[in-house]
Amino acid sequence: MNEDDDAVRGELEDVYRRLDQEGLIFLAAGNISVRTGEGMLISPAGASARTITPASFVHARFDGSYDGDRRPSSEWSMHADIYRAYPEAQAIVHTHSDHCVALAATNEALPPFHYMVAAFGGNDVKCVPYVTYASAELGRAAVPALAGRSACLLGNHGMICHAPTLEKAFSAALRLEILCRQYICARQAGTVRLLSDEQMAIAVARYKSYG
Numbered sequence: 001m002n003e004d005d006d007a008v009r010g011e012l013e014d015v016y017r018r019l020d021q022e023g024l025i026f027l028a029a030g031n032i033s034v035r036t037g038e039g040m041l042i043s044p045a046g047a048s049a050r051t052i053t054p055a056s057f058v059h060a061r062f063d064g065s066y067d068g069d070r071r072p073s074s075e076w077s078m079h080a081d082i083y084r085a086y087p088e089a090q091a092i093v094h095t096h097s098d099h100c101v102a103l104a105a106t107n108e109a110l111p112p113f114h115y116m117v118a119a120f121g122g123n124d125v126k127c128v129p130y131v132t133y134a135s136a137e138l139g140r141a142a143v144p145a146l147a148g149r150s151a152c153l154l155g156n157h158g159m160i161c162h163a164p165t166l167e168k169a170f171s172a173a174l175r176l177e178i179l180c181r182q183y184i185c186a187r188q189a190g191t192v193r194l195l196s197d198e199q200m201a202i203a204v205a206r207y208k209s210y211g
């Protein structure tokens with residue numbers, strides 16, 4: 001294990017704990033990874049914030065082979081499919097956070113009710129219909145929903161996002177949970193007025209140039 005590997009493992013533990021503190025992965029309902037030279041470092045099967053350590057993270061390759069005694073998260077293949085399809089993806093966060101799950105239970109996309117939806121790359125965050133959890137099909141379903149987007153909802157399951165860094169993937173998971181909560185509140189408040197394609201195109205361009 002080299003120094004770089006140690007630093008990445010420390011960051012993974014930190015982000016895993018912060019996701020738990022934010023209530024996004026209560027009872028271990030989520031998993032995280034970062035891309036490495038030959039695959040990824042991913043949270044293990046049976047992970048929990050109570051027991052996770054830097055050494056818990058598993059080095060797994062995209063064919064499912066892995067190093068050490070601990071198995072990678074059962075949802076490793078969804079991470080592998082996204083890394084394979086999107087070279088810009090350097091880190092992935094998958095959660096079953098409350099409001100992402102609530103909206104995903106309707107199988108509807110998060111529409112352009114707020115300009116910050118543009119932070120995910122387009123004028124919505126798509127929702128994939130339910131696919132058996134931890135199956136090879138789940139990743140294959142998520143990949144097209146991520147075309148031009150950095151996140152999608154997983155029907156009757158949760159959300160997944162990728163980013164150029166683990167810290168950005170953490171922020172994106174938190175932002176999507178907040179936006180889904182706000183959208184659900186807005187629907188309860190009345191008829192939601194959505195932004196136009198033109199308004200969202202401007203917001204997307206701003207995010208692309210200013211971050």
Ligand SMILES: [Zn+2]
Nearest residue numbers: 030075133158
């Ligand atoms: Zn899941």
